[in-house]
Amino acid sequence: MKFMMDLFSAEGMATLSFLGVVGLTFIGALIAVGARNIFHNVLGLALALFGVAGLFVYLNSPFVAMMEILIYVGAICIAICFAIMLSEPLYLPKPPRKPIKLLGAGLASGLIFAMLGLLMKKTTWVAAPERSTDWSITTLGHFLLTKYALIFEVISLVLLVAMLGAIVTARDGRGET
Amino acid sequence: MSAWFSDLTLLGCFLCMVLPIASFGLIMIFTRNNHKLSLAISLLCSTIPLIIAWSLLYKYWDIAEPIVYNYDWILSDFIKIPFGFLLDPTSLLMLTIVATISWLVQIYSIGYMEGDPGFGNYYAFLSLFALSMLGVSISSGLLQLYICWELVGVSSYLLIGFWYEKFSASEAGKKAFVVTRFGDVGFFMGLAILTIFYGNLEIANINSAAVAQSMPPWLISTAALLIFCGVMGKSAQFPLHVWLPDAMEGPTPVSALLHSATMVAAGVFLIARIYPFFSASPEAMAVALAIGTITLLLSSTIGMVATDIKQVWAYSTVSQLGFMIMGLAAGSYFAGYFHLTTHAGFKALLFLCSGVFIHHFGTNDFFVMAAKGGRKLIIPMVTITIAALALSGIFPFSGFFSKEAILGALYHHPNKIWFLMGLLGAFLTAYYTFRVIFVMLFPKNPAPEEQHGHDEPHEEHYGVPWVMSIPLLVLATFTLILGFCQGYLERFLLGHTLHHEHNYLLLVSAVVAALSGIGLAWIDWGSKKAKCVGFISYVPALENFFKEKWYMDHFWRWFLNVFIYGTFSRLFTYNDRRVVDGGVDTVAFSTIGSGRLLSFFQTALLQLNLLFMVVVVAGVGLYLLIGR
């Protein structure tokens, strides 16, 4: 019962909700990858993104978490939904999966997982000697407009170009059949 | 930059170079369809250099030390290649000659080229030509001089082939370019030798005694002879003289500009420019003397039988150039350069006068001109006679003084054969010159009457446009007074007056040679009882030989056929086809083949490719992590 008691303490609640968030992420990710219906994939992605947003809250940055939900869930998932609607109809029969391909993919990702995990295990992570504790959004804004102003501008440009590119790529060719 | 404007001399030199090229660019890019504007630009950009040239000449009349503005373009080890301006009497005089003649020609061309569709282009080319000649005259380094020298070749190509619709004109342009280029190869090799073994291409330095100390004599001779090849090409010396008579295909003012006063004079000028260097090599001087003599005799004899008026003057130019080279090579820098100066004046005058006749009668044959009443054009007829007198070397015209100077130089040469050859040349010159003059002054068979009736209104119109006659009068004045400036020029060019011992034998023989030439011409062509056949026609074989231009054209044609087309061309074609083309083809085919081979790997299975990539990356990563 000690475990149960711990569970309901403040710290225990935090742990529990953290586990919940992680579980949400993994379940969402598995649905996003595993489900056969493409629409379920998007919903799974949205679920995983909510989980990641929760992780960001645990990582002390509610602002990025909010952005995650706004941009990913709010924009990208919706865009993917549109793409789904614009492409192949869902009622068409799907060809059966090829086990060999799934096996290969699983193997490769397993290898990568093993490699990265090993890498992580072997590395000793050293924190910077002096660490600022200023987590405020104000500082973030200051940084974006002073020290990182150039990348800020460049990323705006990238977005603009991407937008134009998307329009040009997706529209019907001029006069082409 | 402020130094540029505070030093007026430097600014002047700079303007001399910049304005003509600016005019060329402006006309070619913007205004060549607007004839009036092109003319205005070109005239402006040739008048300012004219003023600059004369004021520089006036300012530095008592110049003692040459004025040098140098910018070192390449400095590497002992190699030093400067760009800049060098002002000394030699370059100042040439600058003035070039600026004056090209300005007069531009004025004259207003009348001559009026209504030509390429009027704008024509002035652009004239500007380019002025640029290159001014550049030749005031260059401070030999490489800079060489660049301008080649520009002269380019602009002469453009001007000679100006009426490029005419096949012969475009051919002549090509011929002039290629033949002078042929000589310039030698010039360039000479420069290369100088650069490699001496290093300093600054003219003032090459002329100093330092060259003789740092280079062995045989090397100096080689370099000088190679540079002399360039002179032979540009100054139309035997055996590279063949381009000049053909080059008369261009508009007549162009002939006056290029082939009498400036372009061909560039070669002689080059010798004068590096005269101390040249005279350091007795072999080069001897070769130059021989070449000059051969050229003089050869072209004089061809001039005796030519019927095209421009051809006659062309050959006389060649012969006078030979004369100048003889003078220089005989050791008298002043005589050669003085003859260059006077010749520039009277030969330009000859060409411009002929231009008036050609323009008026639409023919190049002076027999036809004479028959059509050429002598009724008063101003050109008088001026052409003045020029002819100068060319023959008759007192008091300028040619008399300069020819006498050259003959004097030849007379002092230890080998008297050159002097005799010079006398023979002077005699022949007088003969063929007055052949033209007498034929035109005293036409034997006037035009048939029906032609008079045919174009009666035209016949009355014997006026000459003032833009064409003014340059004639100016040049005639020069021809009259330049001879008496000999003393001043001597002091200017040499720094002191030559000691003239009055050698009456020399004087008398020169005058006798000229007068007997004129007299023979009078007997053959001038007098009432003249048979109008040259004395040379009594020896038909010789006449034929001269008429065929000593078979030089045939020789070059044969040379081209056998050596260039038959040997090199075929070799290069083979090389091109087999080695170059074959190499490129092999590369291309192997690229296609290997591409085709590699394309089997392109399975279009994106995910498979990616899978392999991931596996490899993961494998390598794992290996590195575990293996350590």
Next chain:
Amino acid sequence: MINNIETYLYIAVFLFAIGLYGVLARRSLIAVLISVELMLNAAMINFMAFNRFLAPHPAVGQICALFIMAVAAAEAAIGLSIIVAIYRKMKTINVEHATELRG
């Protein structure tokens, strides 16, 4: 247990592996794109974790995360438009059928 960098990194690696599996296994281009988004999120978690536990200033990692988001948005826009264009041209979005460039 929570407050430790390796937890987050393991989460990220797992997410990355799942995303990679999706990229390699799925045939629908849209599903591939979804998987790529998962991989990007894994990278983002990495940045945030380093930012939380190691970085000298906590703003830097957040800014990186924001940039990844922006790039992801751009990538999604372009990718989706390409998918739409491919569908219009080939009447399928199955990546295995996109074989026009086979050698």
